[in-house]
Amino acid sequence: MARVRYGARTEAEIAATRAKSAKLPDIWSTGVVAVWETDPDVVAAVLPPPLKPTGRPLVRVNISKVDLPGYPLGAGSVAVAAAHGDREGWYPLVMPMTHERALTGGREVFGEPKKLGEVLVERDGLTVRASLARHGIAFVEVRGAVSGALPLPEPTEKTDFYFKFLPAVDGSGFDTEPVLVHCLRNEKVRRLERVTGDVVLRESMYDPVADLPVRRLVGITIGEKTTDQRGRVVERVDPAALLPYLHQRYDDPQQTLDAPPEGSAV
Template sequence: MARLRYVQGPVQAPQTSGLNNTVRTVRAVYETDPEIAKALLPRPLVAAARPEIFLQFAHVAMHVTPETTVEIGALTLGVMCDYEGTPGGYVFHMAMEGETVVTSGRERFGEPKKIAETTFEKKGDRVRATCTRHGITYFEVEGTLGADQGAPAPFEEYFYCYKGLPSITTPGEFDGDVYLTRLNWKRNYNLRQAFDGEIRFHESAYDPLVDVPIRRIVSMEYVEGATNTSGQLLRTVPADYIAPFWVQRNDVPANPGIDVALAGAKAA
């Protein structure tokens, strides 16, 4: 008898609807320019009242099976928005370690994941994390843990992505339907502390987070606990809703971007 592992064999553990993880996470919300936040957002998502960006860096232990745990670092940024009365964040950047977690998230949920090198250090009350791609450390966060804020009650938060297959023959178009998806992230944190820190973006043509500047830190915190991540399809959308934004999930250093007129610059 011959063995062929290019075909799925018997599944040893039951499939579940979500992935259970334990995490150590720096979470932050910052204000950017209103015009930048609006320009980042594809239809049919509606911009939130304030031009806020959600940012988190997580050290994640992914419990794939009772016997298998995969540990990664993961950076996520999303512009706050609303879809049919459900607030959340449109994910415009995700970077993390590991080919499998990147490709599965892109193919299954439409997450704009990229493979990265990350570091996470917690020494006493000091925390530092970085994200590096193409030899460029384009993200850093570091700071000092503060007072215990009391663990919040379990909650769920939502993030929006787009899932599609770029056209074989025509750049900028898609083969088949394009879907708006929603990530459903259930949080059960057992530790929540204030975090007095600094976020730094550095120039990278591959990952231009510097183009979404930090104007004011709204909140920062450090949390530890459990999460369960899953997702769902919401609806199909016209391909031109997402086509101009698809570049976010690829490495296109020659992309010139667009010009965004800022109200503050006009006033000056």
């Protein structure tokens, strides 16, 4: 019988796949990062237990073009500063990706809140513009001009927090007990420049980052970096405590009932 590719793989084939994926070359990306301070109560409101706010109510947007072999990838995230015990890191609320391959792997393996979207990173001389868009709305845009080189940071380990879970088949709760994942990233930077500019947040009912207003811009950079990542499950999570935050992961039709806060800018 001819090889049926949907059929079971042999143990040797599975081992070869694991060995190859464990030895990936450095994959470099060009990205714009903006960090700002927002309202402390807003950060506290979006963090599912057991995550807690840090001493500073920070929001970070990362918008990148990734030089993946065979096809370029647009990747982004909007995250808030968070802590789990004595470890501080970032809790991403949305991670737009331009390809399904990047989306499904991150969601199924690590529990990353990835969604298909549009990612733009443009540089024309000193002018920089980057944005994340879904449903025809560029819900976050960073724009400005390069104003100087920055010293390269030492390689560092950074932490992102994810919740990995499966919604129940009957639509009520979860099929398995949710877990909290620490995703550890080793980051190396080979180019870094300061950008003088601003961050624009636009109203979107599916990606309501406009609820995280820019109270004080900490900084904007554009640079080239490479990262690897590994994850570990650190604890099981109370399903009842996580359930009210389930809508963060999905485009829930009921979000049409969620009105923006009074006085929010569009």
